[in-house]
Amino acid sequence: MHADLSDDEKDHEPVISTGDLPSGERVRLLLTEAHERYRTVTDGHVADYIPALAAASPDLFGLAVAGVRGRTFAVGDSDATFSIQSVSKPFVFALVCDALGHDEVRKRIGVNATGLPFNSIMAIELNDDRTMNPLVNAGAIATTSLIPGATADEKWQHVLAGLSRFAGRQLSIDEDVYASEAANNMRNQGVARLLESYGRLYFDPLDATDVYTKQCSIDVTVTDLAVMGATLADGGVNPVTGVRVVSADTCKRVLAVLATAGLYEQSGEWMYDIGLPGKSGVSGGIITIAPGKGGVATYSPPLDEAGNSVRGQLASKFLSDLLGLNLFASAPAILPAGVTPLPA
Ligand code: GLU
Numbered sequence: 001m002h003a004d005l006s007d008d009e010k011d012h013e014p015v016i017s018t019g020d021l022p023s024g025e026r027v028r029l030l031l032t033e034a035h036e037r038y039r040t041v042t043d044g045h046v047a048d049y050i051p052a053l054a055a056a057s058p059d060l061f062g063l064a065v066a067g068v069r070g071r072t073f074a075v076g077d078s079d080a081t082f083s084i085q086s087v088s089k090p091f092v093f094a095l096v097c098d099a100l101g102h103d104e105v106r107k108r109i110g111v112n113a114t115g116l117p118f119n120s121i122m123a124i125e126l127n128d129d130r131t132m133n134p135l136v137n138a139g140a141i142a143t144t145s146l147i148p149g150a151t152a153d154e155k156w157q158h159v160l161a162g163l164s165r166f167a168g169r170q171l172s173i174d175e176d177v178y179a180s181e182a183a184n185n186m187r188n189q190g191v192a193r194l195l196e197s198y199g200r201l202y203f204d205p206l207d208a209t210d211v212y213t214k215q216c217s218i219d220v221t222v223t224d225l226a227v228m229g230a231t232l233a234d235g236g237v238n239p240v241t242g243v244r245v246v247s248a249d250t251c252k253r254v255l256a257v258l259a260t261a262g263l264y265e266q267s268g269e270w271m272y273d274i275g276l277p278g279k280s281g282v283s284g285g286i287i288t289i290a291p292g293k294g295g296v297a298t299y300s301p302p303l304d305e306a307g308n309s310v311r312g313q314l315a316s317k318f319l320s321d322l323l324g325l326n327l328f329a330s331a332p333a334i335l336p337a338g339v340t341p342l343p344a
Pocket of ligand 1: 085086087118119137181188213216280281282283307
């Protein structure tokens with residue numbers, strides 16, 4: 001895939017990881033190019049299993065990048081707010097990892113992929129771990145049940161304050177989305193009850209599901225998501241506010257789980273194409289994290305069959321390639337003059 005950039009522009013900077021984002025001018029150019037290329041794609045369907053999500057315009061399309069030095073860039077519908085949905089999961093997992101330690105969370109939740117849809121009951125039945133990982137609904141509800149707080153409200157306040165620190169501004173709940181999902185989340189309540197029966201839930205099942213539903217209903221913009229991703233890329237320090245949100249060790253663990261299971265059952269395809277940890281959500285957001293460099297975020301509501309934003313995946317691939325972010329891309333080392341390679 002190539003941008004409509006001149007050869008000179010394409011050659012201007014390397015398209016493999018070089019330890020930093022390209023220049024601001026280049027990032028802006030590539031964001032604009034990605035937006036222009038994919039805004040006319042009309043594949044996919046807006047999620048409607050949560051009635052309030054069905055109201056989103058399929059035309060909305062926003063892209064943002066935030067670097068670990070605090071630079072932010074955005075194009076398209078970057079002011080549009082949408083409920084964060086599953087993109088909340090890695091951040092709540094990060095808060096729990098920080099509070100309990102990553103080994104305890106590994107024991108209580110698990111860190112392996114299910115290969116099955118995000119809300120699968122079968123995955124709970126087939127695997128002894130039951131919860132499997134913090135990015136599918138079972139593991140996510142169990143993760144939320146581990147959030148510090150003696151009451152449901154204390155847990156909710158902890159989640160909201162934590163995600164606000166990741167975003168660098170006070171976030172709030174979308175009450176319409178929350179009411180709509182809360183009235184239709186019998187499946188998630190069933191998942192929580194099933195986990196309780198296996199001793200894999202750590203709070204009251206209905207309360208844990210309710211806090212989880214609220215966390216999914218937090219409103220964000222695509223720029224918020226980019227800054228949240230950049231915080232995971234920056235060893236846990238929000239690069240815009242300078243505030244430490246979680247430890248560097250926690251970030252490392254969160255990114256490992258994202259690499260394994262961030263894009264539902266398409267996580268292998270995602271890694272094959274994009275080569276970076278990422279997370280998508282059913283409202284149409286995707287975050288991609290380039291460790292040590294920054295976060296990329298996309299927002300476009302129409303989803304593919306697995307529940308991943310169609311335009312978001314295309315733009316994420318384009319940006320991962322052209323910004324030189326793919327973790328697996330390399331080029332032969334350039335040796336200083338006079339130095340010969342060691343014999344094989
Ligand atoms: N709140 C949604 C659910 O539990 C989140 C799903 C998602 O974004 O994958 O069904």
